[in-house]
Amino acid sequence: MLRLCATATAALGASASAALALESVSFGTNWEAQAEHGGFYQSVADGTFEECGLDVTIVPGGPQVNNRAQMLAGRMDFHMGGNMLQAFDAIEEDIPLVVVATAFQKSPQVIISHPGVADTWEELQELDTLLIGDGGYVSYYQWMMDVFDFTEEQRDPYTFSIAPFLANENIAMQGFLSSEPYAIQQEAGFEPNIFLLDEYGFGGYATTIEAMVETVEERPEVVECFVNGSILGWYNYLYGDNDAANEMIMADNEEMTQDRIDFAIEMMIEEGIVDSGDALEYGVGVITEEAVEDFFNTMVDAGVVNADVDWRASFTTEFVGDGLGMELRPD
Numbered sequence: 001m002l003r004l005c006a007t008a009t010a011a012l013g014a015s016a017s018a019a020l021a022l023e024s025v026s027f028g029t030n031w032e033a034q035a036e037h038g039g040f041y042q043s044v045a046d047g048t049f050e051e052c053g054l055d056v057t058i059v060p061g062g063p064q065v066n067n068r069a070q071m072l073a074g075r076m077d078f079h080m081g082g083n084m085l086q087a088f089d090a091i092e093e094d095i096p097l098v099v100v101a102t103a104f105q106k107s108p109q110v111i112i113s114h115p116g117v118a119d120t121w122e123e124l125q126e127l128d129t130l131l132i133g134d135g136g137y138v139s140y141y142q143w144m145m146d147v148f149d150f151t152e153e154q155r156d157p158y159t160f161s162i163a164p165f166l167a168n169e170n171i172a173m174q175g176f177l178s179s180e181p182y183a184i185q186q187e188a189g190f191e192p193n194i195f196l197l198d199e200y201g202f203g204g205y206a207t208t209i210e211a212m213v214e215t216v217e218e219r220p221e222v223v224e225c226f227v228n229g230s231i232l233g234w235y236n237y238l239y240g241d242n243d244a245a246n247e248m249i250m251a252d253n254e255e256m257t258q259d260r261i262d263f264a265i266e267m268m269i270e271e272g273i274v275d276s277g278d279a280l281e282y283g284v285g286v287i288t289e290e291a292v293e294d295f296f297n298t299m300v301d302a303g304v305v306n307a308d309v310d311w312r313a314s315f316t317t318e319f320v321g322d323g324l325g326m327e328l329r330p331d
Contacts, residue, residue, distance in 0.1 A: 022050065023222060025077040027209075028059040028067025033252035035264035036178060036207065037080070038245055039103060039234030039274070039284075045244035048232050052225035060252050063160075068210070072097070077215060078226060081208035083107060084295055085139055087314035088305050096213035099315040101227045101285040102205035103234060105277045106198040108177040108268070109140060109206075112184070113193045114169040121195060124172055125149045131158040131165065131173035139304055140202050146302040147201060162187065177271060178264035196271065204295035205287065216316065227319040231285040234274050235328035238265065275329065282321040289317070 029037050040058055043049045049056040059076065061067050068086075070076040072095065081087060081099060090097040111124060118124045125148055132141045132155045144150040158174050165173045166188050175181060177196060184192050209230060216223055237245055242265070250256045268274055278286045292315055299305040 022055045023053055024055045024057070025222060025226065026057045026059055027078040027080070027226070028061060028070055028076045029080045030061045030067065030082055032062045033060045033249045034256060035249065035261040035268070036108070038237040038242060038249065038265070040230055041245040041248045042237035042242060043229040043233030045248055046236065048236070049225070049229040052229060054222065054225050054229065056226070071210070071212065077211070077222070079210045081210045083204050083206045084208065084292060084314060085299065085304065087208065087210065088296065088299070088309050088311060091311070091314050092306060092309050097210055098213050098216055099208045099287065100211050100216065100223055101209040101230065101320050102287055103207035103209070103230065103285065104205060104273050105279050106271065106273050107202065107204060107206040108273050109197045109202070110175050110177050111172055111195045111197065112165070112175045112180055113172040115190065115193055117169050118172060119193055121200060124195060127170060127172050128154065129156050129171045130154050131156055131171060133158040133160070133174060136174050140197055142304050143202055143298065143302040177273065178267040182260055182263040201298070203291070203298070205291070224319050227285060228324055231283065232325045232328070234284045235325045238269055238274060239328060239330050283323045283326050286321045287315050287317050
């Protein structure tokens with residue numbers, strides 16, 4: 001296990017002096033336990049959260065679980081957001097929710113196609129069918145139609161099964177960089193084409209940490225501890241001994257396997273999902289006003305978000321961007 005550097009320990013200690021000793025908090029994820037949640041599990045497993053005074057319980061999400069509703073009802077302290085669109089929606093609906101950090105500098109959202117059928121982004125636009133879920137349809141697919149030549153008629157609903165894709169080579173589908181491509185390799189024995197949407201202009205943060213405004217205002221030391229612990233957790237998970245965290249992930253998700261976890265970690269490191277861009281200068285977890293504004297404008301142009309939404313109210317940079325834990329990154 002990577003040990004906390006002196007800077008990191010000091011930062012956590014500063015939070016601990018204000019936070020209640022081992023104050024119990026809960027963090028609801030937006031899907032079943034997986035490597036993409038690894039940094040949070042890491043800091044539970046190795047005691048990083050405890051070092052600054054928090055006893056953190058991770059509550060896995062899933063298709064029948066609405067952890068955001070639990071936080072809005074005051075039954076959960078933090079929630080894992082998908083991307084900034086949800087935070088923009090909260091502002092528009094007068095929901096006092098704010099993003100306090102982000103685990104991913106890049107969205108791991110991809111479009112997947114069969115090799116030899118659609119090998120380029122342009123050829124992808126010529127396919128008859130793209131399997132896109134409802135969430136993707138109202139977000140990134142609107143952008144794909146606005147900026148490129150994708151059409152309403154091409155889209156069929158994605159049911160989170162790769163079977164239709166495997167049965168028809170003329171179909172492309174949505175996926176996550178670290179998930180569906182591996183499942184296809186294992187089941188069908190070939191490597192699909194992977195188009196990371198970030199590379200084509202769909203930027204923006206993903207796997208955000210959301211809190212209620214009341215929590216930020218009345219319990220800032222708890223927010224600071226949770227954010228700091230999460231940041232250090234991601235460094236330790238990606239670059240250190242993550243065995244204990246992986247055991248927790250597999251205990252929370254019986255369908256998760258070590259080989260799937262290994263693949264996901266490899267992809268996250270290779271593509272800089274967590275540690276790239278502004279994070280290279282300011283540290284994992286960083287949010288910048290420039291990046292949020294750019295994503296907001298892109299979504300406004302695509303007709304996904306109303307232009308009069310106060311996007312600046314959707315996030316705070318108070319708890320990130322000071323380089324915490326950067327010494328843990330390998331040379």
